[in-house]
Amino acid sequence: MHSLILATAIRLLLPLMLLFSLFLLLRGHNEPGGGFVGGLVVAAAFALYTLAHGEKEGRRMLRIAPLQLVATGLLIALASGLLPLLAGLPFLTALWSSVPAPVIGHAGTPLLFDLGVYLLVAGMSLLIIFTLMEEN
Numbered sequence: 001m002h003s004l005i006l007a008t009a010i011r012l013l014l015p016l017m018l019l020f021s022l023f024l025l026l027r028g029h030n031e032p033g034g035g036f037v038g039g040l041v042v043a044a045a046f047a048l049y050t051l052a053h054g055e056k057e058g059r060r061m062l063r064i065a066p067l068q069l070v071a072t073g074l075l076i077a078l079a080s081g082l083l084p085l086l087a088g089l090p091f092l093t094a095l096w097s098s099v100p101a102p103v104i105g106h107a108g109t110p111l112l113f114d115l116g117v118y119l120l121v122a123g124m125s126l127l128i129i130f131t132l133m134e135e136n
Contacts, residue, residue: 021041
């Protein structure tokens, strides 16, 4: 199914949705939101693009295999849990930098964990969406 309206709208919406997903990721660092919601928004953006342009074009636009996103997300989330062990603290204890970073404030392992969840959720959702669209 090719819809000119959807194809035109998603060209405008895709950058906004990706930017909004990053906002949710960074906002969730200190407030509600975070990696899970941000990952779902990025998956929705690519799902709409895939609906408008087809599964192969959607995969090409993503530029990375969804399974690689899942693996990278898992590794980042695991690393955020293991870093406190190196400091002699329990698994998944939050560590914060003392130097504030622009836009995000004080970075720490919770943000790293959120980033891992973001990639994991986006990768799993896109893997399911692409697999379902392949069958059509």
